[in-house]
Structures are given as C-alpha cells and as structure tokens.
Amino acid sequence: MDAASIQALIEQGLPGASVSVRGDDGVHFEADVVASQFTGKLPLARHRMVYATLGDLMGGAIHALALKTLTPEERSARGP
Template sequence: MTTTPELIHSYISNGLECTHLHVEGDGQHFTAMIVSPAFAGKRPIQRHQLVYAALGDRMREEIHALSMKTLTPEEYRG
C-alpha cells in the first residue's frame, strides 16, 4: 500500500490531539504542520518524539522522510 498524506494525517490525528494538522507529500517525502497543546513546555526533539510515538512502527516501515513543524496553539496563532 502506498503511503499518502491522508494516511499520515490519520495516523497522527488518531495518536495525538491536534488543533491544526496539514500534511503534504509525494509518497516518499512528506511535510507536516502539526499544532498540538501536547507540545506546550516541550523542546523540539520532545515534540518530534510525540509525533513519532503517534506514527509508531510506520515511521520505520512506511514513511521514508517526514519533515515537521511542531507548534503549540499559542505559537501557531503567533
């Protein structure tokens, strides 16, 4: 099965509370804008770890490259 931006969107949204989530990609390389209150008080690496946890084994098996911007709702409203 080919990984699509829609699949990645569903994986992330099912595993992480998001107030905004946008995923783009070509089947190999993906970018995601992820806004979640769970990121509050967390360093960037901790935020990415939360996303990786939501993706689980899919990060190793299905998704070859994922570039993410992770923001809290307050940062997103800026």
Template structure:
C-alpha cells in the first residue's frame, strides 16, 4: 500500500509546483490536482508526462493509477472562481 502523502512529496520534490493535492484511499489508485508554471504552453499530455516523470518506476507498479488534473497558475485561478 502506497500513501498519497508520499506521491505528493515526490511530485513537489521533482517539479516546481504552486499546489499539489493527491487523494486515494486504497493505496494503489489515486487522483490529484497539480498546479505548476512549468505547464505553461505545454499540451495536457506533456503536463501529465512531467508529473509522471517525478514518480518514475512507481507508476504502473506501486501506483497502479493516477488520474490527474493539471493547471497553470492562471488556469487554476480561473477554475477556482467556478467553485
């Protein structure tokens, strides 16, 4: 079983982020939000690949699935207005 807090720590360690929220209660399936200026001008698939790269070999092994929502800081600010 893998803790969501460790996924959060690894993402924050490997990618400059303004916000990282990771949830998951079964230890193998997770969902998360990652906000980073590094995503500026990148396609969504490239944003997700950048996050997955911070987790390396854990993806597909200890972490069976990670459903992501990625945002630039400006996109995140706009998204939060809709909540």
C-alpha cells in the first residue's frame, strides 16, 4: 500500500475533499483530510467516515492511520 493509493481512495469516498497522505514504510500513514462532509460531526464520526472509504484495508494492508480531520471553515480559521 502506498500514500497515493490511500489518498485516491479517500478522495473517491469523500468527493471534493482535500487530502494529503504521508507514510514511507507502507503500513503506517498520516492523513490530513479537509471535507465539507465533516460539518457538524464530532471527531470520532469524522474518522469513521474516512475509515469507511478504505474498507477492509484498515487493519490489513494499512496497519495504522493517524488522522487530522477538518472542515473547510476550520482550516481557514487556522490560517496558512
């Protein structure tokens, strides 16, 4: 598994999301996901939404995925 494949899966599952995935060892990854679909959702629900885009890969090909999930408004409030 590689970061580009994970990014593509998340982008397919959350249309319009801005996604950045990092991870060099092939099993441990970090992802920043900014999506309007997160509006009104608690962090746990947001993470579940991302995990759902990856299906059975979680716990298998992807051993660990650290997530930072924001709405576009939250991202803008943080500044550059």
